[in-house]
Ligand code: SF4
């Protein structure tokens with residue numbers, strides 16, 4: 001038991017640091033991707049190819065003046081970025097990062113907690129994440145921040161619905177809310193994206209909205225709201241908000257890979273004749289490759305599409321995505337219920 | 351009306367088709383374009399490792415010229431200061447004493463000549479106004495400093511040294527030069 005505890009604590013520390021490092025280097029990657037897509041070079045001064053740039057940025061953040069506006073709600077102002085960061089980090093706990101590993105006579109899964117409502121847990125924490133933005137924006141006592149906070153909250157509420165409905169279709173086919181089960185059900189190349197392409201499309205659009213990423217970055221649009229909810233923030237509090245956004249992006253990429261792209265599964269994983277540990281480690285690598293691709297995808301979209309107008313955003317969310325998600329749900333349900341009948345009809349026809 | 355280029359397109363205001371309304375084809379097209387740009391040649395010039403070529407009449411930091419014998423050409427007439435739209439130039443004039451002919455070409459000279467580089471907009475009007483071919487802009491870039499005082503360039507920084515003369519022949523049109531030197 002005690003070794004299991006130590007292993008779990010070790011796993012928590014490792015995943016926490018990986019999350020932070022990935023978020024750190026996402027900032028670097030974002031700048032590089034933006035640069036190469038605009039025919040520029042991007043940061044290349046700090047260290048070879050600029051790979052120390054995130055450290056320099058972080059150091060800069062720490063040395064900036066930590067400013068709290070005079071008329072703000074001081075405690076809420078401090079709480080805001082804290083909540084944003086906390087919720088962002090918590091979601092990593094239920095992601096199955098890999099299969100099972102046998103070390104020191106113990107067999108354990110590379111997942112901190114395999115709770116049977118994993119996906120619900122993630123949805124819950126993502127919703128709490130809105131509070132970080134709302135509280136921060138409201139406590140700043142600034143009209144731009146307030147606008148950003150109001151936009152963020154209404155956007156998240158609208159898109160959470162469509163997101164939940166899209167996930168529901170996956171949950172229906174898998175028959176489980178546990179992320180581990182969802183991954184296991186996709187082994188052998190049976191990726192959900194082939195069975196639920198519409199759900200995948202809806203999910204990824206909603207993920208953009210939930211992460212406040214372009215083209216749905218209305219909560220923090222620099223051009224209209226000079227930063228939105230973090231207008232008044234400076235120093236590491238601003239750093240926390242920005243960091244939380246990148247962690248969210250990382251977790252979204254992970255959840256997309258888990259739900260639709262087989263998580264740590266890779267083709268022919270059981271036909272290679274490798275030991276279980278080796279397969280697990282390769283699986284972890286494959287999982288991170290998938291995550292990296294989706295993080296790149298997020299950035300790629302950001303530097304391609306201009307921002308939606310607010311009414312367009314609401315229009316898309318309520319009038320297009322939610323009906324589509326409901327239709328998808330109905331089709332999935334009909335298929336699951338009448339699968340045998342459909343197959344029988346199909347067989348008699350041909 | 352006749353179009354000026356062959357690129358003009360008639361704009362129609364018809365309702366969007368279904369393909370246009372679902373956005374996705376257009377978005378994918380856009381993403382394809384941005385992806386292609388990853389492999390394009392980068393436009394960045396890595397200054398200061400790499401210098402962007404500057405034109406021969408680039409309007410950079412000023413120089414106060416000496417004549418071929420090493421005497422300062424400026425006669426403190428103040429025309430450059432009058433011409434300057436940014437009012438960046440100030441000077442104090444002085445009379446040349448006996449024995450200083452090798453230092454100053456004219457009988458009156460500028461004992462103090464200062465350009466405030468923070469005000470200067472590098473328009474080159476001082477160069478154009480000068481009747482003595484004394485002030486020129488050069489190809490050299492203006493450096494930056496932490497202190498405002500450092501941007502006030504006096505004669506110590508402006509007057510060229512005889513060991514390291516600055517070639518301004520490209521900036522003078524031959525007819526102007528002959529005209530001005532004939533006047534002398
Ligand atoms: S370049 Fe223009 S602004 Fe600068 S000192 Fe000469 S006249 Fe003034």
Ligand code: SF4
Nearest residue numbers: 424425427428430480
């Ligand atoms: S630089 Fe030319 S214009 Fe200016 S004071 Fe001297 S002689 Fe006159």
